[in-house]
Amino acid sequence: MPELPEVETTVRDLRPHLIGRTFIAVETLVPRMVRTPSPDAFASGIAGRTAQTLDRRGKFIVARLDRGAMVAHLMMGGAFRWAAPGSGDPVRFTCFRFHLDDRSELWLVNPRTLGGVWLVDDASEVVGHLGPEPLDDDFTLEVLKRQLAGRTAPIKPLLLDQSIIAGVGNIYADESLFIAGIRPERPADELTDAELARLHAAIREALDKGVRLRGTSFDDYLNPDGSKGEHQEHTNVFRREGKPCSQCGTLIQKKTFRGRGTHYCPQCQR
């Protein structure tokens, strides 16, 4: 977390506050989170630049500026907060405090300080390796098949591989596989055409539901106004271990698979 729906919600909420605004200054409270360039060059470089667009690519936030681009990755538990003028001190765990020309502020909050920011000439330097966007119209079943072609690995870690599909993380991988009725450990090259078609639809359904519910707030994640998403109250399997499956009543199970907590229904998923 945050994954595609949380980052999408963040970007949509921040857009009206940020587009057209000029960065006056930034306080880099956790300098090692600046990935490119140096922390000092990041701070001096961002000052005076104006945000022209704000978009999501996978789990990254990309602000195109009048010169170059700022890219941010929130990693585990990270979030952006927008603060109206006169909001006072930043919330706990604020790692970057951006000052904007209308005296509002943008805070990058990250308790585990695992996220990162980049100031680059072109965002593709950071996000160029990402696979297709699963909610785009051109993410067809054929694209999914091509991305998985020849893959003998289990399907769940492939769904988490950002070069195969951008934006899916642990929550939405588990939810997608439940909707598709596929066990997380199934080798990708053994999935039938019918299963791949179900998986393709399920990935989009799970992510779309997450966006509609304004993201998942199990741990630290909050939307830019400090509110929680609602998706955590509507998951099928994620963090529902020991509770009855909504489809069949069997108890949802959780196991560690390839290092990740993995939730599934042993009856509905084959």
Ligand SMILES: [Zn+2]
């Ligand atoms: Zn079930």
